Amino acid sequence: MAEDYDIPGTYVFDADASRRGFWLNQFAMSLMKPENRERFKADERAYLAEWQMTDEQREAVIARDYNRMLELGGNIFFVSKIGANDGKSFQFLAATMTGMTQPDYAEMMLKGGRSPVGARTKEEWEMHRG
Amino acid sequence: MARITAGVATSHVPAIGAAIDLGKTKEPYWAPIFEGYEWSKTWIAEEKPDVVILVYNDHASAFSLEMIPTFVLGTAAEFKPADEGWGPRPVPVVKNDPEFAAHLAQSLVLDEFDMTLVNKMDVDHGLTVPMSLMFGQPDEWPVKVVPLAVNVLQYPPPTARRCFNLGKAIRRAVESYPKDLKVMIFGTGGMSHQIHGPRAGLINAEFDNKFLDLLVEDPEQLAAKSHLEYMRECGAEGVELIMWLIMRGALNDHVTPLRRFYHVPASNTAVGHIVLDNA
Numbered sequence: 001m002a003e004d005y006d007i008p009g010t011y012v013f014d015a016d017a018s019r020r021g022f023w024l025n026q027f028a029m030s031l032m033k034p035e036n037r038e039r040f041k042a043d044e045r046a047y048l049a050e051w052q053m054t055d056e057q058r059e060a061v062i063a064r065d066y067n068r069m070l071e072l073g074g075n076i077f078f079v080s081k082i083g084a085n086d087g088k089s090f091q092f093l094a095a096t097m098t099g100m101t102q103p104d105y106a107e108m109m110l111k112g113g114r115s116p117v118g119a120r121t122k123e124e125w126e127m128h129r130g
Numbered sequence: 131m132a133r134i135t136a137g138v139a140t141s142h143v144p145a146i147g148a149a150i151d152l153g154k155t156k157e158p159y160w161a162p163i164f165e166g167y168e169w170s171k172t173w174i175a176e177e178k179p180d181v182v183i184l185v186y187n188d189h190a191s192a193f194s195l196e197m198i199p200t201f202v203l204g205t206a207a208e209f210k211p212a213d214e215g216w217g218p219r220p221v222p223v224v225k226n227d228p229e230f231a232a233h234l235a236q237s238l239v240l241d242e243f244d245m246t247l248v249n250k251m252d253v254d255h256g257l258t259v260p261m262s263l264m265f266g267q268p269d270e271w272p273v274k275v276v277p278l279a280v281n282v283l284q285y286p287p288p289t290a291r292r293c294f295n296l297g298k299a300i301r302r303a304v305e306s307y308p309k310d311l312k313v314m315i316f317g318t319g320g321m322s323h324q325i326h327g328p329r330a331g332l333i334n335a336e337f338d339n340k341f342l343d344l345l346v347e348d349p350e351q352l353a354a355k356s357h358l359e360y361m362r363e364c365g366a367e368g369v370e371l372i373m374w375l376i377m378r379g380a381l382n383d384h385v386t387p388l389r390r391f392y393h394v395p396a397s398n399t400a401v402g403h404i405v406l407d408n409a
Contacts, residue, residue, distance in 0.1 A: 005358065005361075006358075007329075007358070007361055007362050007366065008328075008329055009327045009328035009329030009330075010324065010326070010327050010329050010361070010366050011326065011327050011366075012285050012361070012366065013283065013284055013285055014284065014285040014286070015284065015285075018195050018198070018284050021195075022195055025190070025194070025195050026194060026195065028190075029190055029194050031215060032191070032213055032214065032215050037215075066326075067327060067328065070326060070327060075190070075195070075283060075284070076325060076326035076367075077189045077190040077283055078190045078195075080325075081190070081214075081215050084214075084215040084216065085215065089145075089397075090144070090145070090325065090397060090398060091397055091398060093325075094325050094326070094330040094331060094398050095330075097326060097327055097328060097330050098328055098329075098330050098331060099328065105330075105331060108331055109331060109333075109394075109395040109397075109398060110395065112333055112335065112394050112395075113322075113331050113332060113333025113394060113395060113398075113400070114324075114329065114330075114331040114332045114333065115332075115333075115334075116332060116334045116337070116362075116363060119329055119332060120362050120363070121362075125329075
């Protein structure tokens with residue numbers, strides 16, 4: 001059973017997620033090898049079909065929906081290799097997960113980052129976001 | 131006898147490694163970060179440690195999810211820089227002091243810290259970025275390195291208290307080594323950052339600066355904090371700060387801070403750095 005950690009906007013990657021996301025993460029890690037990167041680029045669906053992932057996980061990868069990948073057991077250090085393979089920076093990935101544009105996100109970081117005020121518990125997070 | 135003369139803590143942001151490798155260190159965005167390490171580079175070049183015990187975490191480079199070891203001690207003779215998807219960083223191969231590492235392994239396990247011993251692994255930015263920040267871009271690293279990798283990717287990582295106590299066991303292990311060795315210990319990772327999910331971008335400068343104060347004056351308070359508090363206050367990935375407590379646990383109760391530096395941001399992360407004299 002999944003635990004509830006009461007940290008908003010966060011997917012705590014525990015043993016349960018690790019099991020659910022095992023093949024999604026192993027697929028992502030496979031992109032560290034140049035030959036696999038090439039094969040994935042040539043035909044994403046064909047390459048994904050070789051891994052024992054769920055259809056939902058495959059669709060999340062095709063859509064580059066990182067929050068969805070995390071929800072389905074992805075770990076950020078693994079699935080970010082998909083972004084690296086796309087030639088995207090980590091800051092781009094972070095921005096997409098927050099729903100901000102990359103320039104807005106970069107500007108937020110230059111100004112000191114996201115404040116923890118209102119972001120500590122799910123209750124206060126919901127209140128701040130209205 | 132071997133002894134630990136100093137502890138160093140630093141963030142290990144991958145973008146810092148990329149900035150070094152791509153020659154961007156003088157650019158306005160990066161220059162203040164690298165200036166923050168100039169004093170420390172000069173200091174460590176004069177201090178000339180024989181060995182660094184480097185506490186870091188692997189980021190899905192050497193370890194997949196097939197096995198998730200909590201504490202790893204690298205006991206091979208050398209470790210190659212990992213290919214993290216863009217080709218390996220152009221940095222020297224990391225050379226161990228394997229006799230010393232074997233002694234540490236034996237001492238720690240007999241002291242009831244059940245380390246996973248690894249004779250083959252590549253080392254990623256978690257280890258190589260701190261090396262570049264402290265030693266620059268030499269053809270060979272001027273020091274031997276014993277890698278100590280901690281699981282912080284899969285929850286739960288070891289507790290802050292467990293990390294602090296591992297540091298104390300490392301000190302006992304070092305001091306029971308008969309050869310005269312000048313040892314330093316690096317704790318890396320942090321400071322506040324969250325790089326995933328809708329809460330990405332979290333930075334907590336107040337927490338980080340208090341952490342730096344307490345690291346010097348009262349690390350017991352940091353050892354008592356829960357994972358939940360670390361993740362909530364300094365980001366899900368900011369929990370890496372527990373690795374700084376391994377470094378601190380290996381030092382005297384009273385230490386002298388020689389250098390302290392804090393900067394926001396490097397990419398998505400708050401950069402923190404401290405040098406603690408263990409005289």
